Amino acid sequence: MSAAADAAGVRLTGVKKWYGQVPAVRDVSxxxxxxxxxxxxxxxxxxxxxxxxMVAGLENPDAGEIRIGSTLVNGLAPWKRNLGMVFQNYALFPHMTVFENVAFGLNMRRLPAAEVRRQVDAAMAQVRLAAFGERRPSELSGGQRQRIALARAIVTKPSVLLLDEPLAALDKKLREQMQVEIKQLQRQVGVTTIFVTHDQEEALTLSDRIVVMDEGRIVQIGTPSEVYERPRSRFVSDFIGFTNSVSGRVNSIDGAFTRVTIASGQVVTVPSGAGIAAGDAVDLVIRPEKIVVDPTGLVDRSVIPGTLAHMVYTGAVTYYHVDIGGGAILIAMAPNPDLHDLPALGSPVALGFKPDNMLIFPRRAES
Amino acid sequence: MNPTQILTGERALKAYVLLILLFLALPILIVVPLAFSNDVSLTFPPHGFSLRWFGNILARREFGSAFLNSAMIACISTAIAMVIGILSAIAFVRFQFPGRETLLLLFMTPLIFPAIVFGAAVALMLSPLGLLRSVWGLTLAHTVLIFPYILRTSLATLFEIDKSLHEAAYTLGANRWQTFRYVILPLLRPGLLAGATFSLIISFDEFTVSMFLVGPGLMTLPLEMYNYSEFSLDPTIAAISTVLLVITSIAILIIEKLVGLGKQFS
Structure with missing residues (x-):
């Protein structure tokens, strides 16, 4: 992917923001x-x-610096920042036609009419709505409004594109389609893009990097696979994807490996985690797709026996809820490649996992 | 309830609604035929047909000048109230400041304050300023009276304008003034038009407060009509009323076509 000539980097340094007494953003870099x-x-x-x-200039930081490219933008009005922004409700101007909406930013920049027309037409073709110029936003479907909002945001060739929960208002199917379109458009245009979402799937699908935030702080920055495979905290592992957790107590630590006695009385060996000492109460966390049901013939697997307590068949995959004793349930996810008989409820099942895939975190304080 | 009962109920409701509409429209239904009456006094039902009472309006110069006074005062006070009203509405909607609620209440008081008390108070206040029996004093009083109507319609319309529309305009490169000019004002226009129409009608129609402020040489149309009817109860009054009725109806129709009047009351 090549960055467009005018794409700019964005740098936040020690940014803080309070709403009255309530800190909204605490020290984000x-x-x-x-x-x-x-x-x-x-x-x-x-x-x-x-x-x-704050990047958009719609809020001012109480502390810290925000730079777009090399320019310090603290206190700079949003209309001087050369941004494109897509709002959650799209914020299309209801009294203007689709064409006028897309042309708005160019008209504010006082481009000649012929040039405005040429660029608007190009942007509308880019979002595949070339024939919709004369309509009103109220005559468009949700997905079309979304695309027009995108066209309006990119037509001015912004140095940064900001998307605020851009897909939250769409239904699931349209959302998945728009994810692909946004990603393709972003690649084509090459514009630096920051987008906000609470939907972890959207984040995994669209981002080059994910910034996970909690209570006003950044808790992890990484590529989608880093954040998913190697979450640095219970919070991240819980927030992104589904996780199993089994509580236990550290038995002994032997360099890179930690032996943990889990609730069912078994001892499991996992890679050591930072800041964990012998005798600590810990949670072991693993993704359902990392657990193999009936690992016969597979090497390098730790095996835990259990009984099948519940099954959720979802078509492509089946979720096996396995009671491993001591009140702990592990959920394993397995694809359904062939037409096959599912095991009966209550039958004994062995679960296998690679120790590397089991993550260890300090036991979360009961709240 | 069986179907016949429901049908009877519906009929009763229709009759009831019709009765109320009739009651509301009755004065109008009486005044219009009277304007075309050939009688020399106001009697109902009218006898004969004539247009001479309309001729009489034109013949008596005082009606013409009173009409012009009323029209001018209505236009100027509406224009002033609109500027102040829009700006106040923006302040109320966009900013939080101490005393906001109190101020809003204060601005709305002309709506509920007894007009007779307000009229006397304004007269007492304008007298030492030398604005009694002056067009400007009257215009000032009318501005205060119609201000709440403008403020209310502006507030209602502004509240409907999503805050993110401002922000979208900002991020697209429009400064505050451009945002107001190209986004907010066009969206406010229907509400403002409706507010302005009400204001024009209310000012034009105003009687109680104006009574304290007019005098020889300065008359508004409602007061001129009242004075006239004290001495001669001929159908001239009905003729003027009919003219006003037609003007008002046209104005209301235009507004209804442009913005939908019903919306302004919801």
């Missing part, structure tokens, strides 16, 4: 490369939208 697509991911109230709005 983040560097985004030109042309990169970065996602701010987190639960509502984690400060992701406030961070985006």
């Amino acid at each position: 983040l560097g985004i490369e030109p042309g990169e697509m970065v996602c701010l991911l987190g639960p509502s109230g984690c400060g992701k939208t406030t961070t985006l709005r």
